[in-house]
Amino acid sequence: MPLESPNSQPINAKPMQVGITGGIGSGKSLVCKIFGILGVPAYDADSRAKILMTTDGILVEQIKKEFGSLSYDGAGGLNREFLSAAVFTKEDKLKKLNALVHPRVAIDYEQWVHAHAGCNYVLKEAALLFESGSYKMLDTVILVSASKGVRIRRVLARDTHRTKADVEKIIQNQLPEEEKEAKANFIIRNNESELIVPQILNLHERFNSMN
Secondary structure: OOOOOOOEEOOOOOEEEEEEEEEOOOOOOHHHHHHHOOOEEEEEEHHHHHHHHHOHHHHHHHHHHHHHHHHEEEOOOEEEHHHHHHHHOOOHHHHHHHHHHHHHHHHHHHHHHHOOOOOOOOEEOOOEEEEEEEHOOOOOOEEEEOOOOHHHHHHHOOOOOOOHHHHHHHHHHHHHHHHEEEEEEEEEOOOOOOOOEEEEEEEHHHHHHOO
């Protein structure tokens, strides 16, 4: 039996887990930064995945077996150009890579949640939260939504190495916005026509009152 705190809550209980997702250029990271100012920890699944692809021995060996030793350079760093070329236009290969990465990220995330057990709620930011099925393990999900045109403009301004065709290909590989909205519990509109801070403050108050 878990130890009990004076208010009868198990002291090792997990915090409420809130997912944050949205298509490329929707503004997920900005939303997480604002939540961070409010003191809410956020786990960036996409950034952690990149780290684990070079530090998680099991994952490294899986990637080498599936895509070849050229997936890594002589220093053990990820050969991003080689791997991107291998999966960018091949949907089956991209799905295979995600199938290798997502389970290892899930383990890393569980350890992170355990380390933040004292928080009322935590955030898990991931672009493919719905596509990977990992949203099913969370308590609730926020979708950061923006129109396709706004998202493309943002990404082209941010990632000068990408072309419009590149961004459209990425969007094509992600779940359509309508399907994401149907799956999400809450939606933050980030089309530059509505203020996002009041939307975030409203959710922050709501989540704190729920846990």
